[in-house]
Amino acid sequence: MKVIRNILDGMKPHVQKGGKFHKFHAMYDAAETLFFVPNKVTYKGAHIRDAVDLKRNMFMVVIALVPALLFGMWNTGYQYHLSIGQSASLFDNFLHGFLAVLPIIIVSYVVGLGIEIIFAQMRGHEVNEGYFVTGVLIPLIIPVDTPLWMVALAVIFAVIIGKEVFGGTGMNIFNPALVARAFLFFAYPSQMSGDKIWIDGLTQGQGIVDGFSGATPLAKLAAGEPGSVLSAYDMFMGWIPGSIGETSTLAILIGALFLLFTGVASWRVMLSVFVGGAAMGLLMNAFAVNTYMEIPFYYHFLMGGFAFGAVFMATDPVTASQTATGKIIYGFLIGVMAVLIRVLNPAYPEGMMLAILLLNTFAPLIDYYVIGANVSKRLKRVKA
Amino acid sequence: MHNIKINRGLNISLNGMAVLQTADSSTSTHYAVKPSDFVGLIPKLAVKVGFPVKAGTILFNDKQNPDIKFTSPVSGVVSAIERGDKRKILSVVVEAASTQEYESFAISDPSKMSRADIVSNLLVSGAWTHIKQRPYGTLANPNATPKSIFISIFDSAPLGVDYHYVLANEADMFQKGIDVLKQLTTGKVHVGFDASKTLPDGLKNLKNVEITAYSGKHPAGLVGTHINQLDPINKGDVVWQVQPQDVLVIGRLFAKGHYDVSKTVALVGSEVERPQYYKTKQGALLSSVVGGKIKGQNVRYISGNVLTGTMLELNAYLSAYHEMISVIPEGNHYQFFGWITPNFHKFSMSKTYFSWLMPNKSYTLDTNINGGHRAYVVTGQYEKVVPLDIYPVELIKACITNDIDRMEQLGIYEVLEEDFALCDFVCTSKQETQAILRQGLDLMIKEVG
Numbered sequence A: 001m002k003v004i005r006n007i008l009d010g011m012k013p014h015v016q017k018g019g020k021f022h023k024f025h026a027m028y029d030a031a032e033t034l035f036f037v038p039n040k041v042t043y044k045g046a047h048i049r050d051a052v053d054l055k056r057n058m059f060m061v062v063i064a065l066v067p068a069l070l071f072g073m074w075n076t077g078y079q080y081h082l083s084i085g086q087s088a089s090l091f092d093n094f095l096h097g098f099l100a101v102l103p104i105i106i107v108s109y110v111v112g113l114g115i116e117i118i119f120a121q122m123r124g125h126e127v128n129e130g131y132f133v134t135g136v137l138i139p140l141i142i143p144v145d146t147p148l149w150m151v152a153l154a155v156i157f158a159v160i161i162g163k164e165v166f167g168g169t170g171m172n173i174f175n176p177a178l179v180a181r182a183f184l185f186f187a188y189p190s191q192m193s194g195d196k197i198w199i200d201g202l203t204q205g206q207g208i209v210d211g212f213s214g215a216t217p218l219a220k221l222a223a224g225e226p227g228s229v230l231s232a233y234d235m236f237m238g239w240i241p242g243s244i245g246e247t248s249t250l251a252i253l254i255g256a257l258f259l260l261f262t263g264v265a266s267w268r269v270m271l272s273v274f275v276g277g278a279a280m281g282l283l284m285n286a287f288a289v290n291t292y293m294e295i296p297f298y299y300h301f302l303m304g305g306f307a308f309g310a311v312f313m314a315t316d317p318v319t320a321s322q323t324a325t326g327k328i329i330y331g332f333l334i335g336v337m338a339v340l341i342r343v344l345n346p347a348y349p350e351g352m353m354l355a356i357l358l359l360n361t362f363a364p365l366i367d368y369y370v371i372g373a374n375v376s377k378r379l380k381r382v383k384a
Numbered sequence B: 001m002h003n004i005k006i007n008r009g010l011n012i013s014l015n016g017m018a019v020l021q022t023a024d025s026s027t028s029t030h031y032a033v034k035p036s037d038f039v040g041l042i043p044k045l046a047v048k049v050g051f052p053v054k055a056g057t058i059l060f061n062d063k064q065n066p067d068i069k070f071t072s073p074v075s076g077v078v079s080a081i082e083r084g085d086k087r088k089i090l091s092v093v094v095e096a097a098s099t100q101e102y103e104s105f106a107i108s109d110p111s112k113m114s115r116a117d118i119v120s121n122l123l124v125s126g127a128w129t130h131i132k133q134r135p136y137g138t139l140a141n142p143n144a145t146p147k148s149i150f151i152s153i154f155d156s157a158p159l160g161v162d163y164h165y166v167l168a169n170e171a172d173m174f175q176k177g178i179d180v181l182k183q184l185t186t187g188k189v190h191v192g193f194d195a196s197k198t199l200p201d202g203l204k205n206l207k208n209v210e211i212t213a214y215s216g217k218h219p220a221g222l223v224g225t226h227i228n229q230l231d232p233i234n235k236g237d238v239v240w241q242v243q244p245q246d247v248l249v250i251g252r253l254f255a256k257g258h259y260d261v262s263k264t265v266a267l268v269g270s271e272v273e274r275p276q277y278y279k280t281k282q283g284a285l286l287s288s289v290v291g292g293k294i295k296g297q298n299v300r301y302i303s304g305n306v307l308t309g310t311m312l313e314l315n316a317y318l319s320a321y322h323e324m325i326s327v328i329p330e331g332n333h334y335q336f337f338g339w340i341t342p343n344f345h346k347f348s349m350s351k352t353y354f355s356w357l358m359p360n361k362s363y364t365l366d367t368n369i370n371g372g373h374r375a376y377v378v379t380g381q382y383e384k385v386v387p388l389d390i391y392p393v394e395l396i397k398a399c400i401t402n403d404i405d406r407m408e409q410l411g412i413y414e415v416l417e418e419d420f421a422l423c424d425f426v427c428t429s430k431q432e433t434q435a436i437l438r439q440g441l442d443l444m445i446k447e448v449g
Helices: A002-015 A022-035 A054-083 A090-123 A130-140 A148-162 A176-187 A217-222 A232-237 A249-262 A267-286 A306-313 A324-344 A352-383 B115-125 B171-182 B223-230 B244-256 B286-290 B381-385 B392-400 B404-409 B417-426 B433-447
Strands: B002-006 B022-024 B030-033 B043-045 B058-062 B069-071 B076-083 B089-096 B131-134 B148-152 B189-194 B210-216 B239-242 B262-268 B276-281 B299-303 B310-312 B324-329
Touching: A002 A022, A022 A090, A054 A090, A054 A130, A054 A249, A054 A306, A090 A130, A090 A148, A130 A148, A130 A176, A130 A306, A148 A176, A176 A352, A217 A324, A232 A249, A249 A267, A249 A306, A267 A306, A267 A324, A306 A324, A306 A352, A324 A352, A352 B404, B002 B223, B030 B076, B043 B089, B058 B089, B069 B115, B115 B244, B148 B171, B148 B223, B148 B244, B171 B189, B171 B239, B171 B244, B189 B223, B210 B223, B223 B239, B223 B417, B239 B244, B262 B286, B276 B286, B286 B299, B286 B324, B381 B392, B381 B417, B392 B404, B392 B417, B392 B433, B404 B433, B417 B433
Parallel strands: B002 B210, B022 B276, B148 B189, B148 B239, B189 B210, B262 B324
Antiparallel strands: B030 B089, B043 B058, B058 B069, B076 B089, B131 B239, B262 B276, B299 B310, B299 B324
8 A cells, every 4th residue: 555655646746736747637636536535634614524425425336236237247148048048057157248248337437437537627626436336337227238339329428418517426417327328228229129139149140049039028018918928036036138237126125225224325215116116006907908007016116127226226316306305205206107107108118217317307396395395384483 | 391302413422531520721821812703703902912901801892893892811911912814813812910800890680780781791891702692603782682592501512511510510600690691581591401411409490591401412412403492593583692601701790790701621532641621711822721631743622622613723722612622633644445445443424334333432533534525416414413494405505506595595594503513524525514504604694684
């Protein structure tokens, strides 16, 4: 650690104001604060500060994503080997998936962090940790066969239009990772749907064995083939086709427990998304006119990105409602909208992404009314 | 007497709690009155260097409200008028004489005096400056009548003063001070104490006062919390607050006819050799209390507690309103991968560290910010430590955007910096909420008054 400190101290004069490499100061700061918590002390306000900072906070989310990521890698290999009709060992499945997913993660981080550093440099800010999480979220919510150039394009769009135009992390209206997903979905609709994109190698025309379908449960339901919907157990465990990190409800739940335990994610949002989804699912059951409306409500939690969205996307503190009451309303409506879009809108097999983006738009409005209640209570007190 | 439980808040358990023993501090050669201790004060000098003064002799008055006089804490000679940028007066220093003489003021029973006489006695002696008003935390306005007056003898802040100990033998003067204050308000004088401790005998039978017990974590002991529970401040309301030992100053004035600012201060913190209480006077040299009693080299001296106090140099003077001195290590060092390692010695409200597993452990915390300044990302943190019926983040944002209407709607009249001090502490984005709130309060003073 002394060695690293010495190297950093040696570089410092050159990147500070007036130094030859001042244009790289944001990059330097990012590296320095990665290795060391800075030596800055309080000079106003409270003299002591909580040990937590945004880096640690964000890192907790990354840890929570690890089960879904590891499972996603294994499942990528597993689905691949299924599609070509071979059986492979656990390790071979994982290795294949690892090699397929790693390039996507690298592209996501290199492109995203590159843009973040450029903006931090332009604004004279420190590089914000937000992309720490977004960088791994994006690979987890896209199909494994998405071409890398599309990943790069989606990241550029998400970081610039989704975040930096609003002023960077903390200022954005929409969840950046979902902006990336939505970009892919709407810009390349033909490539991003169907039953080939979910399996590694299929779009390049690798062979499929008879009887294998790469279609996701949601696609089958939307296409009106509920008969072939997988068992709840398979969907819960996650060895089904789908976006890289979204398939295993179990892996996501492990992450959810970690997030709730550390208090990094809001239990109010998380819980109320599921309550909202259940409520809408039951309502659908009550008025069921087709098989999709008849499926048990908990199937919605197991299919597609519902669980992943509820745990990792809806709970994004920046784009969610900020008041305690607001969080409950916000989460509930996400659950309701997700199921509503899924079941009643044939154009979009998956409703979670759109439901969260929609409620991102309404989150400030929800807060406005919640805070408005507090304001009018105060006004009433004056009159009394 | 009723009991109020405060459900939100945070106790920060630090090393260096004062033991219940009191010693005399060494003699301070100089004493000072610092205009910066008083919000918005512009002083108008009444003395020059070399003027002889007694304890209670005017040093300067408030330019906006000339009736408010700031008087010398001791007798002696004005030895310096220290100035800063733009000749702003930083402190008026008095070199103490070896024998103390007091200006004499009327000795009388407050219950038989008119309100106007009491006010003028307080003003002329300088004791008036020991009363603070809400909103804004400025000096009390002599022309206003508060709807209630709040005193808290529950210091819930880290390493807080044990007022049950400090006031145990001062019950008479405390009662006298309360009798005076009672005459100044149309409403009640409230005293709040720590429900987890029993009141000392002398304080059990206080009269002219509404006693309330509070239980809960910090800020359960702050008057801001008490006011919000019992008599919330609306637009146009005025509430006063007085520190426990300032009540004694007022009591002594009416009982003895002297302006006597003797105080018992707690010397606390992990860097103090033996944390305990010391007898001194307001405005004494810091070194007279802490000199030779400190362990570490690289330390910070704070007049007040670690959440709201003022950073001081060793050769500076104790601030008004403060009843403790905290000494903690400076944190001007790098921590290798500090954000990622488990760090069992660190304290956090969040469960991202392990401190929540050890609720009875005390910590040695330094002044490191533990991170970098960021935009708001994490939500719901401030709400956990502000037990008021207020949306703290929204109020802070209204202050940042200088939105007066919004500040008013969100309850700026009810809060002072100390009520938000824990927000500074817990903020993941390391926002300076106390400083931001003060900006908002200053703007309110300027625009609304």
